[in-house]
Amino acid sequence: MKSLLLVVFIALLAACSTTPYQSADQIQASHSEVLAQLPNWYHQNLGLQLNGGNEYPEQQALASLLQQADLEFMRSNFQACQILLERAQRISTREPSVYVRLSYLFWLENNTRSAEQMARRALALVVRDEEASAEVKRLLLAIQANQY
Amino acid sequence: MKNMNSSRFKTVLSWALKLSLVGIVVLAILMAYLDAKVREKFEGKRWALPAKVFARPLELYPGLELKPKYLVQELEQIGYQRVPNVVTPGQYSFDGSEMDVFRRYVTLYDGEEASARVHMRFAGGAINGLWLDGEPVALARLEPLLIGGIYPKHNEDRQLIKLEEAPSLLLKTLVAVEDRDYYDHFGISLKGIARAMLVNVQRGGLVQGGSTLTQQLVKNFFLTRERTLVRKATEALMAILVELHYSKDDILETYLNEVYLGQSGRRAIHGFGLASQFYFGKHISRLSAPEIATLVGMVKGPSVYNPKRRPENAQARRNVVLNVMHDQGLISDYELAVWEKRELDVVQYSQYQRIEYPAFLDLVRRQLRSDYADSDLTSEGLRIYTSLDPIIQRSAEQAMSKRLEQLEAGYRMPKDSLQGAMVIAGTESGEVEAVVGDRNPRYFGFNRALDANRSIGSLAKPAVYLTALRLPEYNLITPLDDSPIKVSGSNSSVWEPKNYDKQSHGIVPLYQAMSRSLNQATARLGLQVGLKNVVQTFYDLGAKNDIPAYPSIVLGAFEMNPFDVAQMYQTIAASGFQTPLKAIRGVTTQDGQLLSRYGYDVKQSIKTEPIYLLQKIMQRVVKEGTARYLNSQFDASLNLAGKTGTSDSQRDSWFAGFSGDQLAVVWVGRDDNESMPLTGSSGALRVWAQTFKDLPLKPLYPLPTENIVEQWVDVEQNAISSEACDGAVQLPFIQGRLPLQTLDCVQEQTPDTGKSWWSRVFN
Numbered sequence: 001m002k003s004l005l006l007v008v009f010i011a012l013l014a015a016c017s018t019t020p021y022q023s024a025d026q027i028q029a030s031h032s033e034v035l036a037q038l039p040n041w042y043h044q045n046l047g048l049q050l051n052g053g054n055e056y057p058e059q060q061a062l063a064s065l066l067q068q069a070d071l072e073f074m075r076s077n078f079q080a081c082q083i084l085l086e087r088a089q090r091i092s093t094r095e096p097s098v099y100v101r102l103s104y105l106f107w108l109e110n111n112t113r114s115a116e117q118m119a120r121r122a123l124a125l126v127v128r129d130e131e132a133s134a135e136v137k138r139l140l141l142a143i144q145a146n147q148y
Numbered sequence: 149m150k151n152m153n154s155s156r157f158k159t160v161l162s163w164a165l166k167l168s169l170v171g172i173v174v175l176a177i178l179m180a181y182l183d184a185k186v187r188e189k190f191e192g193k194r195w196a197l198p199a200k201v202f203a204r205p206l207e208l209y210p211g212l213e214l215k216p217k218y219l220v221q222e223l224e225q226i227g228y229q230r231v232p233n234v235v236t237p238g239q240y241s242f243d244g245s246e247m248d249v250f251r252r253y254v255t256l257y258d259g260e261e262a263s264a265r266v267h268m269r270f271a272g273g274a275i276n277g278l279w280l281d282g283e284p285v286a287l288a289r290l291e292p293l294l295i296g297g298i299y300p301k302h303n304e305d306r307q308l309i310k311l312e313e314a315p316s317l318l319l320k321t322l323v324a325v326e327d328r329d330y331y332d333h334f335g336i337s338l339k340g341i342a343r344a345m346l347v348n349v350q351r352g353g354l355v356q357g358g359s360t361l362t363q364q365l366v367k368n369f370f371l372t373r374e375r376t377l378v379r380k381a382t383e384a385l386m387a388i389l390v391e392l393h394y395s396k397d398d399i400l401e402t403y404l405n406e407v408y409l410g411q412s413g414r415r416a417i418h419g420f421g422l423a424s425q426f427y428f429g430k431h432i433s434r435l436s437a438p439e440i441a442t443l444v445g446m447v448k449g450p451s452v453y454n455p456k457r458r459p460e461n462a463q464a465r466r467n468v469v470l471n472v473m474h475d476q477g478l479i480s481d482y483e484l485a486v487w488e489k490r491e492l493d494v495v496q497y498s499q500y501q502r503i504e505y506p507a508f509l510d511l512v513r514r515q516l517r518s519d520y521a522d523s524d525l526t527s528e529g530l531r532i533y534t535s536l537d538p539i540i541q542r543s544a545e546q547a548m549s550k551r552l553e554q555l556e557a558g559y560r561m562p563k564d565s566l567q568g569a570m571v572i573a574g575t576e577s578g579e580v581e582a583v584v585g586d587r588n589p590r591y592f593g594f595n596r597a598l599d600a601n602r603s604i605g606s607l608a609k610p611a612v613y614l615t616a617l618r619l620p621e622y623n624l625i626t627p628l629d630d631s632p633i634k635v636s637g638s639n640s641s642v643w644e645p646k647n648y649d650k651q652s653h654g655i656v657p658l659y660q661a662m663s664r665s666l667n668q669a670t671a672r673l674g675l676q677v678g679l680k681n682v683v684q685t686f687y688d689l690g691a692k693n694d695i696p697a698y699p700s701i702v703l704g705a706f707e708m709n710p711f712d713v714a715q716m717y718q719t720i721a722a723s724g725f726q727t728p729l730k731a732i733r734g735v736t737t738q739d740g741q742l743l744s745r746y747g748y749d750v751k752q753s754i755k756t757e758p759i760y761l762l763q764k765i766m767q768r769v770v771k772e773g774t775a776r777y778l779n780s781q782f783d784a785s786l787n788l789a790g791k792t793g794t795s796d797s798q799r800d801s802w803f804a805g806f807s808g809d810q811l812a813v814v815w816v817g818r819d820d821n822e823s824m825p826l827t828g829s830s831g832a833l834r835v836w837a838q839t840f841k842d843l844p845l846k847p848l849y850p851l852p853t854e855n856i857v858e859q860w861v862d863v864e865q866n867a868i869s870s871e872a873c874d875g876a877v878q879l880p881f882i883q884g885r886l887p888l889q890t891l892d893c894v895q896e897q898t899p900d901t902g903k904s905w906w907s908r909v910f911n
Contacts, residue, residue, distance in 0.1 A: 060210055060286040061207075061209030061210070061211070061286045080258070086748050089748065090207070090577055093575065102748070117751050120752045121752070124724075133854075
């Protein structure tokens with residue numbers, strides 16, 4: 001009888017919960033799905049081509065921080081990743097790839113509101129680059145549709 | 149007779165016994181009470197440790213615009229010593245183009261930075277090469293400046309040390325000078341009391357106390373400084389109880405951390421750990437013998453023997469202590485002879501002799517209030533890492549005081565009649581980098597940056613024009629009527645705004661009405677677009693106060709404080725993306741565990757296109773409008789944008805301006821709210837210019853979207869024109885909101901292709 005009550009209670013809790021329950025395996029799976037969705041530029045060129053490549057000296061600092069941020073991202077150290085991205089933002093306040101990364105980060109953390117806002121910020125910054133703009137728009141649509 | 153005497157004696161004896169019994173019981177109760185008090189203090193948390201607040205760590209990288217003089221200033225402020233060649237952490241050298249900094253080990257909220265040699269090469273006011281321990285690197289961080297503390301009510305500050313950290317010479321000297329029998333007595337020293345009595349009788353007054361170190365500690369911990377017998381007796385009892393419970397080492401360590409050793413402004417310096425940093429800029433373990441003598445000498449009278457304020461007294465007292473050290477065999481004859489002649493060598497400027505930033509600290513405290521109780525902030529030794537930029541803060545403080553003095557002199561206003569406030573923040577990050585709340589930046593009092601609610605005057609106008617530009621009917625050259633206007637209100641009141649020059653300017657294009665800050669045209673526009681829409685725009689920009697939908701709000705006849713104004717202008721400067729202004733990055737425990745972090749957050753509250761047009765107008769305000777003074781002060785390529793503001797009867801002078809990376813809002817006015825002979829242009833704008841004159845700024849490039857087109861137009865005729873037509877100017881428009889008419893000149897210039905004007909424009 002006691003076990004039955006416990007099962008009913010857990011079922012009730014699960015039903016009331018706003019976030020669907022995810023097992024550790026499921027979380028891992030969703031992480032890898034997001035990582036798989038990251039566009040090529042994210043991995044290969046740190047996304048710097050979005051803002052015209054390494055033509056400014058401070059781009060070295062920016063690249064270094066983004067590289068470290070990517071590493072933390074891959075390790076699922078999201079807080080460390082976000083801190084590094086914020087440092088990058090202070091150095092290059094209008095670097096779209098920083099905001100794109102922040103968007104992915106928030107998305108992965110299930111914070112779709114912030115993910116969408118970061119993507120919008122990136123979109124406002126890449127508007128003259130058609131290819132990059134298309135990438136960010138795809139990201140924005142995916143976030144809005146909540147599709148990993 | 150004999151019997152009577154015997155009976156009286158028995159009665160007296162009986163009473164004496166009874167009284168003694170009562171006395172013993174009372175004493176026992178008192179002892180139990182004092183014992184509980186002693187144990188509670190010693191076994192609980194002995195000290196309330198104030199939170200320490202840090203500025204941002206300076207991030208160095210090739211390409212960073214940084215004048216070496218500012219870096220030198222910051223290094224000096226964080227207590228680095230300039231030397232010809234660096235050999236230990238805490239030193240730097242600079243030869244005019246190359247700088248070597250031996251960085252100390254740094255803990256930050258996001259990790260730590262090891263001690264390392266940071267080498268920089270400067271060229272053209274920027275870093276163009278960076279090496280860490282000889283290896284070229286892209287980045288290096290310096291330790292952040294300690295900018296203040298959040299103190300408990302007595303403003304006690306201390307840096308706790310362990311007994312093992314204190315040099316044995318310090319312990320021996322302290323004991324020799326203050327309590328020679330320390331290791332032999334049980335809390336009170338009968339020998340010490342007898343010696344003190346003898347001296348006092350010889351000198352005919354109270355010149356020497358017989359207090360042991362334990363008694364001094366008890367007095368500081370539990371009792372007042374009054375000299376009464378009851379207090380002395382209680383002190384003696386408590387000293388015995390302390391000695392009963394705790395070891396000599398434990399008591400000595402507590403004493404080292406508790407003793408009061410001077411004052412720095414409102415801050416009370418407690419303990420040898422902080423005192424050695426404060427007076428000598430070094431850790432206690434590195435103190436030299438004469439420095440030890442100076443500090444031990446201060447115990448007798450921290451004010452009288454303060455080496456910074458009364459160096460002669462302090463030097464004489466130090467020499468007395470050096471002689472005691474010599475008598476005890478702690479130093480040699482030669483050392484005594486040399487050290488007696490030595491200067492005190494106190495540091496005038498160290499990390500611990502800090503400049504405090506009251507207005508910024510006030511903001512930090514308020515922003516922490518939602519997450520931390522006051523008692524946590526004043527007692528747990530938390531470390532709070534903020535975004536304050538000491539270079540920008542210093543520039544803002546100096547600009548404020550210098551310019552206000554000049555304005556008072558120039559306009560023959562009474563000295564010190566003007567006040568001012570300023571908030572500076574990163575346009576995108578929303579991080580507050582400087583706050584000035586008073587013309588005296590060290591003043592802990594009314595913080596005008598956060599609490600002075602004043603009429604914002606024309607700083608409200610961008611919201612009115614933005615409201616129009618959000619509507620499809622308006623573009624930059626929409627003709628506005630600047631003729632006189634009267635609006636009847638309730639109670640037969642009439643609102644009749646006038647232009648600053650008391651003139652009417654007829655029909656003016658929208659962008660000029662704002663860049664020239666025309667009141668009549670703005671009032672008409674505000675009523676046309678709807679007051680509720682204007683109020684909504686204020687809220688979308690980030691305004692938090694209640695703004696009533698009265699006609700006069702379009703000219704800023706409502707109050708806001710500089711911080712809230714800065715929040716509104718941040719949204720404009722960041723292309724419609726609102727980021728809550730924040731002063732804190734992270735909070736850790738005393739040992740570096742991250743407790744909370746305040747990361748970047750953003751929300752698009754206004755579409756990018758109308759903000760783009762608004763930024764363009766605000767650039768014109770600087771280029772040719774009310775803020776054109778900036779043209780003479782800054783490189784035109786910075787494309788600065790801003791808005792001046794003057795409230796009714798010239799009671800408030802405002803300027804809000806921004807570059808690509810910095811936003812600053814300045815207010816100048818009088819605390820008694822009297823009129824001034826100042827406008828936004830002649831007052832606040834000058835302070836803004838002075839602040840940024842010597843600081844690096846990034847150019848402002850408004851962000852166009854694919855919906856923005858650049859079009860040649862004839863402003864007067866509100867028509868599409870072409871480059872070749874007379875009087876044509878090129879202006880940005882949102883797609884679909886171009887002027888409806890096209891000049892004949894355009895058709896003459898353009899071969900007829902059979903396409904519509906629309907197609908011709910966009911092909």
